[in-house]
Amino acid sequence: EVQLVESGGGLVKPGGSLRLSxxxxxxxxSSYSMNWVRQAPGKGLEWVSSISSSSSYIYYADxxxxxxxxxxxxxxxSLYLQMNSLRAEDTAVYYCAREPQGTRALDYWGQGTLVTxxx
Amino acid sequence: SYVLTxxxxxxxxxxxxxxxxxxxxxxGSKSVHWYQQKPGQAPVLVVYDDSDRPSGIxxxxxxxNSGNTATLTISRVEAGDEADYYCQVWDSSSDHNYVFGxxxxxxxx
Numbered sequence: 001e002v003q004l005v006e007s008g009g010g011l012v013k014p015g016g017s018l019r020l021s022x023x024x025x026x027x028x029x030s031s032y033s034m035n036w037v038r039q040a041p042g043k044g045l046e047w048v049s050s051i052s053s054s055s056s057y058i059y060y061a062d063x064x065x066x067x068x069x070x071x072x073x074x075x076x077x078s079l080y081l082q083m084n085s086l087r088a089e090d091t092a093v094y095y096c097a098r099e100p101q102g103t104r105a106l107d108y109w110g111q112g113t114l115v116t117x118x119x
Numbered sequence: 120s121y122v123l124t125x126x127x128x129x130x131x132x133x134x135x136x137x138x139x140x141x142x143x144x145x146x147g148s149k150s151v152h153w154y155q156q157k158p159g160q161a162p163v164l165v166v167y168d169d170s171d172r173p174s175g176i177x178x179x180x181x182x183x184n185s186g187n188t189a190t191l192t193i194s195r196v197e198a199g200d201e202a203d204y205y206c207q208v209w210d211s212s213s214d215h216n217y218v219f220g221x222x223x224x225x226x227x228x
Contacts, residue, residue, distance in 0.1 A: 035217065037162075037217075037219075044205065044219060044220075044221055044222040045154070045156075045162065045205055045207075045219040045222070046219065047216065047217035047218070047219065050216065050217065059216050061216075095161055095162070097162075103150075103167060103168070104150065104152070104208075104209035104217065105150075105152040105164060105167040105168070105207070106152070106154075106162075106164060106207075106217075107164050107167070107173060108164075109161040109162050109163070110161060111160075111161050112161055
């Protein structure tokens with residue numbers, strides 16, 4: 001069974017940093033691209049970042065470029081999102097999601113972790 | 120940047136058909152994916168590549184895509200289909216490579 005479990009969310013002050021993790025199991029992690037998608041309270045889905053299976057290709061939404069860094073450790077079946085210079089508008093539930101190669105669709109999602117940026 | 124527009128809400132009686140549209144410039148040239156999200160839960164992929172269904176998704180869910188509009192159709196609607204639905208495409212020319220629609224709340228009357 002495919003499982004994606006996010007962790008690392010919490011309350012942080014504006015300007016602070018946080019590192020999210022996503023533990024994957026039930027599939028060959030190293031064969032899939034992975035993504036982070038966020039959802040602000042009561043709002044729609046917003047793509048944040050993606051990373052290819054071997055970390056060769058990395059993309060960011062303009063809203064987080066220069067502040068967030070996506071990475072992965074295929075040996076540990078884990079995906080990460082380092083978030084720096086956090087702003088109030090970064091407050092959201094952050095989901096990790098799996099992307100089968102070449103599909104650009106997100107076929108499995110974790111349950112999400114809440115990040116709250118507030119003083 | 121590429122924009123996907125959905126109606127905010129659609130209401131449908133049980134057993135009837137719900138159609139959710141997703142409008143975008145020449146969206147027919149792109150592959151469209153659809154997600155269902157129930158309150159407090161993560162999104163679930165229900166249709167990918169315009170009209171294919173992942174395993175485990177009922178045949179009642181179908182999709183089409185042509186011109187400037189993609190459509191998710193839910194036949195024989197059930198109470199359990201009440202949820203938010205989002206369309207999504209990948210656009211290489213957009214700042215947000217993965218673009219989500221604005222979302223549609225489906226209410227089962």
